[in-house]
Amino acid sequence: MTNFSHLNKKEQPGMVNVGGKKITxxxxxxxxxxxxxxxxxxxxxxxxxxxxxxxxxxxxxxxGIMAAKKTGDLIPLCHPIGMDNCEIDIEINSQNExxxxxxxxxxxxxxxxxxxxxxxxxxALTIYDMCKAMSHDIxxxxxxxIEKTGGKNDFKRD
Numbered sequence: 001m002t003n004f005s006h007l008n009k010k011e012q013p014g015m016v017n018v019g020g021k022k023i024t025x026x027x028x029x030x031x032x033x034x035x036x037x038x039x040x041x042x043x044x045x046x047x048x049x050x051x052x053x054x055x056x057x058x059x060x061x062x063x064g065i066m067a068a069k070k071t072g073d074l075i076p077l078c079h080p081i082g083m084d085n086c087e088i089d090i091e092i093n094s095q096n097e098x099x100x101x102x103x104x105x106x107x108x109x110x111x112x113x114x115x116x117x118x119x120x121x122x123x124a125l126t127i128y129d130m131c132k133a134m135s136h137d138i139x140x141x142x143x144x145x146i147e148k149t150g151g152k153n154d155f156k157r158d
Contacts, residue, residue, distance in 0.1 A: 015077050021109040026150030028105075030116035032124040034098040035139040040131055041096055056130045057090045060100070064088040064123030068104055068115040075118070081111040088123055100124055101146070113148045 008014035036044070049056040065086050072080030085105040093099050102119035104112045124140045131138055147156045 013077060015079060016110070018079065018109040021151075023107055023109055024150040026106050026108060026110075026112045026148070027103065028113040028116040028148040029101055029103040029146045030113070030120040030144065031102075031146050032100045032120040032143040033093075033141050034100065034124050034127045035141065036098065036127075036131060037135050037137050038096065040134045040138075041092075043134070044131070051130055053130050056127055059130060060090060060123040060126040061088045063126040064100070064102055064119040067122030068102060068119030071115045071118040075114055078114050079110050081106055081108050081115070083112065083115060086115070086119060088119060090123070098127060100127075110151070112150075113145050116148075117143065117145060 005016050044051075044056060053059070065088060067074070068086045069083060072078050083104050083106050085103075087103050089101045089103075091099050091101075100120050100123045102116045102123065104115040104119060106112045106115075121140075121143050124143070128138050128140060144157065145155065148154060
């Protein structure tokens with residue numbers, strides 16, 4: 001028997017049965033990093049991150065929240081859950097990389113790390129989409145869970 005949770009007794013893909021789990025407050029934060037070429041980052045900073053398509057960061061925030069809400073539709077074995085809260089913060093770090101943080105919360109039997117990871121990922125993809133006309137030399141890296149609380153196991157990345 002494997003340790004994978006999304007396999008049934010016949011070792012076939014299946015959703016995890018959460019029927020017997022207790023409802024707990026669950027919160028997760030995920031991070032994605034987008035690296036833009038220096039000339040594009042400078043151009044965007046001059047124009048307060050506004051392009052002909054609109055505000056890059058504001059559009060990415062909305063896209064990330066929308067994606068987090070649709071996680072159950074996007075990830076095949078992920079339970080469709082609602083969310084009590086979803087926030088996306090975008091900032092530029094000391095290496096001139098764009099850091100995207102997505103924090104999602106729910107009172108439920110399962111979730112919410114996939115929603116946070118999906119939100120951060122789609123926000124990063126949206127930044128790529130809005131900047132690709134200026135260059136395709138854009139890198140999305142380090143999509144990762146930073147922290148999760150609630151449920152069976154808590155996690156915090158050092």
